[in-house]
Amino acid sequence: MQTTVVTKIDESNIDPQVIRQAGQILRSGGLVAFPTETVYGLGADALQAQAAANIYKAKGRPSDNPLIIHICCFEDLKKIVTHIPQAAVRLADAFWPGPLTMILPKSKIVPDETTGGMDTVAVRMPANRTALALIREGGGYVAAPSANTSGRPSPTLAEHVYEDLKGKIPLILDGGAVGIGIESTIVDLTEEVPLILRPGFISLEMLSEVIGEVRTDPGIAAGGQDCRPKAPGMKYRHYAPDASMFLVEGPQERVIAKINDLTRAAVQEGKKVGIIGTEETARYYEQGYVIRIGSRQEEEEIAHNLYRILREFDQSGVDLIYSECFETPRMGQAISNRMMKAAGHQVIKAE
Ligand code: TXA
Ligand code: MG
Numbered sequence: 001m002q003t004t005v006v007t008k009i010d011e012s013n014i015d016p017q018v019i020r021q022a023g024q025i026l027r028s029g030g031l032v033a034f035p036t037e038t039v040y041g042l043g044a045d046a047l048q049a050q051a052a053a054n055i056y057k058a059k060g061r062p063s064d065n066p067l068i069i070h071i072c073c074f075e076d077l078k079k080i081v082t083h084i085p086q087a088a089v090r091l092a093d094a095f096w097p098g099p100l101t102m103i104l105p106k107s108k109i110v111p112d113e114t115t116g117g118m119d120t121v122a123v124r125m126p127a128n129r130t131a132l133a134l135i136r137e138g139g140g141y142v143a144a145p146s147a148n149t150s151g152r153p154s155p156t157l158a159e160h161v162y163e164d165l166k167g168k169i170p171l172i173l174d175g176g177a178v179g180i181g182i183e184s185t186i187v188d189l190t191e192e193v194p195l196i197l198r199p200g201f202i203s204l205e206m207l208s209e210v211i212g213e214v215r216t217d218p219g220i221a222a223g224g225q226d227c228r229p230k231a232p233g234m235k236y237r238h239y240a241p242d243a244s245m246f247l248v249e250g251p252q253e254r255v256i257a258k259i260n261d262l263t264r265a266a267v268q269e270g271k272k273v274g275i276i277g278t279e280e281t282a283r284y285y286e287q288g289y290v291i292r293i294g295s296r297q298e299e300e301e302i303a304h305n306l307y308r309i310l311r312e313f314d315q316s317g318v319d320l321i322y323s324e325c326f327e328t329p330r331m332g333q334a335i336s337n338r339m340m341k342a343a344g345h346q347v348i349k350a351e
Helices: 016-027 049-059 074-080 086-095 129-137 158-165 204-211 252-268 299-316 333-342
Strands: 005-008 032-034 041-045 068-070 100-105 120-124 171-174 185-188 195-198 244-249 273-277 289-292 320-324 347-349
Touching (some): 016 032, 016 171, 032 158, 041 049, 041 129, 074 086, 074 120, 158 171, 158 299, 244 252, 252 273, 252 320, 273 299, 289 299
Parallel strands (some): 032 171, 244 320
Antiparallel strands (some): 032 041, 100 120
């Protein structure tokens, strides 16, 4: 066990001393958790094999699941890829720094430990000043998965990182709550038609507007049943709370009635039930521990609150979680994909 120091840092007034220390840890092969605009990341020097290996150990992450390399300026991309296609230049122009990760052919300098042995590399430039300053100070290439224990919901607060990784890493930079709350969109540019491997805040429509035709990996929607997703990380049960979670689908009144029925039956059996409702529906639930995820009209709010709520249910010790489903036309599958995985694809129809 080591001592985990949590240091507050203000993105709009960064203490250079703190960044210098954090950068020093990264350069010497150590781990630092830091805020990004999507979720907290667990950083290590991406070009040191042993440093990347340390990440897998701290997270308990399967070693075939590759990491994203975070950079702080577009120029730095050249060193870690063999080729920069026009589409990458355009997407970087439009969305970097921001919640978009691109898959590109990797150069020799990137160790196998970082890419899980793949011949491609995932790269992103995060839109968070603390993150960018840390990357610069840490040598320019920071491999960072979400800073949670493998399989748990991604951290959207420094407290979540501490919960999972205390005693395992030396430093957490606490920049407060993240903005977006779900991980970056991943687009694979090594395919003939660019392919979305993980949906996120940047939607298929937004990408298409910049580079033309874009497809979504069919393995994402299939739920890993008959079609394997191309991003190795998308095949794991993920983002999951401890309790067994069910999504209840159908017209709103039917969903509320169904959740009330299910909850009544479970409470009778002595179970503790959590319910994910909305501003519009929460008051109609008769029993159970009801958490409002936000307004049905505000998909950004739903994305922002989702992981925190899953962790809150864990803390409250519920045995079962019933959740409404949400229409999220702007973000497309980004939210439903996380919710389906958190629920292990358990869906109940309320007809
Ligand atoms: O928003 C984010 O992307 C956050 C923050 C910290 O930047 N990071 C993040 O990393 O979500 P992680 O490790 O939790 O997810 C990385 C995903 C995994 O599903 C992994 O399989 C996929 O990216 N991935 C990485 N390299 C890949 C590659 N070369 N080919 C296909 N998928 C890749
Ligand atoms: Mg993750």
